[in-house]
Amino acid sequence: xxxxxxxxxxxxxxxxxxxxxxxxxxxxxxxxxxxxxxxxxxxxxxxxxxxxxxxxxxxxxxxxxxxxxxxxxxxxxxxxxxxxxxxxxxxxxxxxxxxxxxxxxxxxxxxxxxxxxxxxxxxxxxxxxxxxxxxxxxxxxxxxxxxxxxxxxxxxxxxxxxxxxxxxxxxxxxxxxxxxxxxxxxxxxxxxxxxxxxxxxxxxxxxxxxxxxxxxxxxxxxxxxxxxxxxxxxxxxxxxxxxxxxxxxxxxxxxxxxxxxxxxxxxxxxxxxxxxxxxxxxxxxxxxxxxxxxxxxxxxxxxxxxxxxxxxxxxxxxxxxxxxxxxxxxxxxxxxxxxxxxxxxxxxxxxxxxxxxxxxxxxxxxxxxxxxxxxxxxxxxxxxxxxxxxxxxxxxxxxxxxxxxxxxxxxxxxxxxxxxxxxxx
Amino acid sequence: xxxxxxxxxxxxxxxxxxxxxxxxxxxxxxxxxxxxxxxxxxxxxxxxxxxxxxxxxxxxxxxxxxxxxxxxxxxxxxxxxxxxxxxxxxxxxxxxxxxxxxxxxxxxxxxxxxxxxxxxxxxxxxxxxxxxxxxxxxxxxxxxxxxxxxxxxxxxxxxxxxx
Ligand code: SF4
Numbered sequence: 001x002x003x004x005x006x007x008x009x010x011x012x013x014x015x016x017x018x019x020x021x022x023x024x025x026x027x028x029x030x031x032x033x034x035x036x037x038x039x040x041x042x043x044x045x046x047x048x049x050x051x052x053x054x055x056x057x058x059x060x061x062x063x064x065x066x067x068x069x070x071x072x073x074x075x076x077x078x079x080x081x082x083x084x085x086x087x088x089x090x091x092x093x094x095x096x097x098x099x100x101x102x103x104x105x106x107x108x109x110x111x112x113x114x115x116x117x118x119x120x121x122x123x124x125x126x127x128x129x130x131x132x133x134x135x136x137x138x139x140x141x142x143x144x145x146x147x148x149x150x151x152x153x154x155x156x157x158x159x160x161x162x163x164x165x166x167x168x169x170x171x172x173x174x175x176x177x178x179x180x181x182x183x184x185x186x187x188x189x190x191x192x193x194x195x196x197x198x199x200x201x202x203x204x205x206x207x208x209x210x211x212x213x214x215x216x217x218x219x220x221x222x223x224x225x226x227x228x229x230x231x232x233x234x235x236x237x238x239x240x241x242x243x244x245x246x247x248x249x250x251x252x253x254x255x256x257x258x259x260x261x262x263x264x265x266x267x268x269x270x271x272x273x274x275x276x277x278x279x280x281x282x283x284x285x286x287x288x289x290x291x292x293x294x295x296x297x298x299x300x301x302x303x304x305x306x307x308x309x310x311x312x313x314x315x316x317x318x319x320x321x322x323x324x325x326x327x328x329x330x331x332x333x334x335x336x337x338x339x340x341x342x343x344x345x346x347x348x349x350x351x352x353x354x355x356x357x358x359x360x361x362x363x364x365x366x367x368x369x370x371x372x373x374x375x376x377x378x379x380x381x382x383x384x385x386x387x388x389x390x391x392x393x394x395x396x397x398x399x400x401x402x403x404x405x406x407x408x409x410x411x412x413x414x415x416x417x418x419x420x421x422x423x424x425x
Numbered sequence: 426x427x428x429x430x431x432x433x434x435x436x437x438x439x440x441x442x443x444x445x446x447x448x449x450x451x452x453x454x455x456x457x458x459x460x461x462x463x464x465x466x467x468x469x470x471x472x473x474x475x476x477x478x479x480x481x482x483x484x485x486x487x488x489x490x491x492x493x494x495x496x497x498x499x500x501x502x503x504x505x506x507x508x509x510x511x512x513x514x515x516x517x518x519x520x521x522x523x524x525x526x527x528x529x530x531x532x533x534x535x536x537x538x539x540x541x542x543x544x545x546x547x548x549x550x551x552x553x554x555x556x557x558x559x560x561x562x563x564x565x566x567x568x569x570x571x572x573x574x575x576x577x578x579x580x581x582x583x584x585x586x587x588x
Contacts, residue, residue, distance in 0.1 A: 041453045041493050049581040067451045074451040124491040124515060140519030141493040142580050188438055189485040193514050222488065224514055277438065364447035364490075385442040385489060392446075392465040 002252030004160040005229050006195040009135040009249055013118040021159040021258070029059070031113060032147040033121030035103050036064045038140075040081040042122055045145035054089045055151030061093040061112060062086050063103040066360045068096065071367040101332025101358040104128040104216060104300035108208075109332055111241030115230040115248050120147050124219045125300050125382065131211035132238065133230035133248055138219060158224045159258035160195040165202035167266030172416055174310075175210025176302060176380070176400040179217040180271035182263065184281030192222035194258060197251065202265050203228060208237040209306040216301045217382050220278040270415055272378075273398035276386045284403065284415045292397075294377040295320075295408035296389070298329030298356075299363040302380035302401050305335045311405035312344040314416055315351040321411030326353040327369040329361055351408075365389040371396075378407045426572050428505045428526065429544035429555070430477040432537050435466060439482050439509075440489035441516065445498040447490075458494050459501035476503035479543060483509065483534055486527075487516020496525040506545055508552065508564070510534055521571060524579040528552070528564045536560055547572060 003011065003018065011019045013027040034042050039062050054060045062082050067075035079096065086094035093112060095101070104125050107113040115133035119126060122144035129136035139153070147153045163182065183190070196218045198211075206214075211228050218226030228234070230248035238246065270284040297303070297311050308330060320326045328348050330336040336358055339345060348355055354369075356362075362369030363381045371377055371390030376397065379389065384396035397413060406414045409422060435443075442465070449461045463470035480499070486509035487495060496519050499507065506526040520527045528545060533552055537543060542555035550566030553559050567575070577583035 037450050037492060037494075041497075044453075045579075045581040049584050072451065078451060078453070122491055122493075124489065126491075138491040138515050140491055140496075140515055140522055142522035143518060145581060146584075188488060189511070189513070192485070192511070222485065222513060366447060366451070370448075383442070383489065385440045387446050387448075387465045388442055390448075 001256070002254035004195065004197060004251045004255040005133070005227055005249045006135055006160055006197065006225060007157060009116060009118060010155060010157055019157045021157050023157040024154060025157060026152055026154050027118055028152055029120050029147050030117040031059055031061055031119040032144055033061045033103060033107070033119065033123065033126060034144050035066055035123055036068060036075065036079050036082060037066045038122035038144065040078045041141035042144040042148065043081055043085045045142045046148055049145065049149060051149045054148050057090050058092045059151070060089070060091055060148050061107065062091060063106060064096040064100050065102050066364065067366050068100060068359055069357065098333055102300045102303060102360055105303060105331035108132055108212065109241065109334055111238065111243045114242055114244065114246035115234060115238060116246050120144065120153055125216050127219050127223065127225050128212055128216040128300060130215035130218070130225050130227040131208065133228060133234055135225055135227065137225045158193055158195045160197050161191055162257040162260045163196055163198050164260065164262045165198060165200035165265055166262065167202055167264040168205065169265045169268065172270050172402050173265065173268050174400045175206055175213040177268055177271045178265055179214040180273055180278070180281050180398065181268050183217065183221045183279045184271065186221055188220060188277055188279045189222040191218065194223055196221065196223045196226040198226065198228050204231060204233070207306065208233055209304045212304070213301050217278070220382055270400055270403050272403065272413060273384055275384050275395040275397065278382065278384060278398060287413050290376065290397070290413045292324060292378050292407055292412060293375040294325045294327065294369065294371060295404050296327045296362045296369055296377055296379040296381065297401050297404050298331060299360065299381040300331065301382045303329055303331030305338055307380065307401040308335065308339050308344055311401045312347040314402060314405040314419060315409065316347045318351060318409050318419070318422060320352040320408045324408055324411050326351065326408040327356060327362055328353050329356045329368065330358055332358050362389060378404050378413055380404050426547040426567070427544060428479065429542060430479040430505050431475065432539055432541045432543055433474065433478055433480050434537070434539045435480060435482040437483035438485045438488055441487060441492050441495040442489055444487070444495040445492065450492055450494045453494060455497050455501035458498035462498040462502040471502055474502050474504065477505045478503060479545065480504055480507045481534060481537055482507065484511045486512050488513035491515045493519045493523060496520045496523045500525045508533055508545065521574060522580040524575045524577070526567065526575050530562050530564050533562045
C-alpha cells in the first residue's frame with residue numbers, strides 16, 4: 001500500500017519499511033529545538049532525569065528569541081540557564097544577541113532545518129519546517145528534554161489530510177491568505193492530530209516564503225504537521241544553505257488520506273481573522289470600517305524579507321496615519337541587514353515606523369509593542385487569542401503584510417487597492 | 426487513583442494563552458505561574474480555586490502554544506484533573522509528561538454545572554457526579570504505567586525512578 005510523505009519520513013526515522021495512521025512508533029530526531037521560554041524547563045527536566053550529555057551536540061538547537069534582548073530580570077535568568085547549558089554541552093547551534101532571530105525563520109535560512117528531516121521543537125510553530133518537506137511538530141518541554149537526552153521520541157502516526165490547491169492567486173493574495181481561508185473553513189480543530197499535506201498545481205507557484213507562512217499556521221487548525229513535497233522552489237531555497245545532506249520524499253500515488261479538500265485559490269481575496277480565533281476570518285471586502293491603534297509587521301509567519309519588501313512597496317512615499325503606531329520587526333539578522341541594504345529601513349522610518357531588532361517581541365505581547373485596554377492591532381502574526389498582544393481587553397486582527405501596511409497608512413483595516421488616491425509625500 | 430473535587434467550567438478552545446498569558450512565561454516558577462492561572466478568563470481564579478478542584482471544559486482544551494507552563498500552572502494552582510470533550514495534541518502529551526491527570530468525556534460537559542462535585546475514578550474509567558441524583562459517565566481508564574508516571578510527578582521523574 002502506498003504511503004504519504006509524512007508516513008515515509010516517519011517510517012525512515014523509525015527504521016521501518018512501513019507505518020500507517022494510528023501506529024505508535026519510536027523515531028530518531030534530526031533536530032531538537034528549544035527557545036528561551038521552553039528550553040529552561042526542558043533543561044531542568046533533563047537534569048531531573050539524570051542527564052549528563054546531550055545525544056548529539058550538533059542536533060540540539062537553542063535560540064533566544066522570545067523575550068530577547070532580555071526585557072527584564074526574569075527573562076535574563078531564563079536565557080542564562082539556556083546559555084550555560086549551551087556552553088556546558090558545547091552546542092553547535094546556540095543563538096543569542098546579534099546572531100539570534102526568530103527560530104522558525106532562522107533554522108530554514110541557516111540551512112539547519114532541511115527536507116526529509118524529522119524535527120521536534122518545544123514550540124507549537126515548529127510545524128513551519130514542513131514547508132521544506134520535513135516532518136516537523138511542536139512538543140512540550142519534557143518531550144524536548146527526552147529528545148535532547150536520547151535523540152528519540154515516540155509518535156503516533158497521524159492520518160493525512162490532502163489539500164489540493166488549484167488556480168492562480170489574485171494580486172495581494174499570499175500564502176497567509178490561503179492558510180487563513182483554510183482555517184476559516186475547517187475551524188481551529190478541523191485538522192486535529194492530522195498531517196495537512198499541500199498539493200495541487202498552484203503549489204509550484206507559491207514561493208518558499210508563502211509556503212513557510214502556510215506550514216507555520218497549520219497548528220492553528222490543530223494539525224500535528226503541515227507538509228509540502230520538495231520541488232524546484234525548495235531546491236533553489238535549500239541548495240546553497242544546507243549544512244548537511246538532505247532527502248526529498250514524495251507521497252505515493254496510491255497513498256491514503258482521511259479527507260481531501262480542494263481549493264481554487266483564484267477565488268480567494270485577502271483574509272482578515274477577527275478576534276479572538278484564527279478561524280474567525282472574513283474576506284477583506286466584508287470587513288467594514290474598523291479603526292486601529294497599532295500595526296505589527298513581523299513574526300515567524302510574516303517577518304521575512306519578502307514580507308518587508310511588500311510592505312515597503314506600499315509605504316514608500318506615504319505616512320502612517322496620525323495616532324497609529326507601526327512596528328516592523330525583521331525576523332532574523334540576515335533579513336535585518338538585507339532590508340537595510342535595500343533601503344527598506346529608510347522607507348519605514350520616513351513613514352513613521354519603529355524598527356526593532358529581531359525578536360518575537362510584540363507577537364506574544366512580550367515587549368516591543370504591547371497593547372493597552374481597548375486597543376486594536378492589525379498583525380501579520382498567527383494568533384489573535386484574548387490577551388495575545390497585551391491587555392485582555394485589546395484586540396488583534398490577523399492579516400497579510402500588504403493589508404497591514406495599507407491599514408497603517410489609512411488608520412483602519414484596509415486593502416492596498418484603497419491607497420490609490422492617497423497622496424505620496 | 427480516585428479524585429474528587431469541585432467543578433470549574435470553561436468552554437471550547439481554551440487556549441494556552443488563557444491558561445497562562447504569555448506575559449508571565451518569562452518565568453517558569455510554578456507558584457508564580459499558578460498565581461496568574463486562567464487570569465484572563467477570570468481574574469480571581471487563582472484566589473478562588475481550592476486544591477483538588479477539577480476543570481471541566483469543551484472541545485480542544487489546551488490549544489495554541491506548546492508552553493508546558495500551562496499544565497504546570499494548572500497543577501500548581503491546585504487543579505487535580507481536567508476533564509474535557511477533547512484536548513489539543515501538544516497539551517495532551519504535556520499534561521501527562523508533567524503529571525497532570527486529564528480525561529476525555531464526551532457528554533459530561535452538558536451534565537454538570539460550575540460548583541458541582543464530581544468524582545473521577547481513573548482505574549475503573551468512570552466519572553460520577555455527587556449529589557441527590559448521581560449520574561455516571563464512562564471515560565477511558567488511564568493505563569497503569571501512566572498512573573505511575575502521574576504519581577511520580579511526570580515523565581522525567583518516572584524515568585529516573587525506573588532507571
Ligand atoms: S514569532 Fe510569535 S508565534 Fe512565532 S515563535 Fe515567536 S512568539 Fe511564537
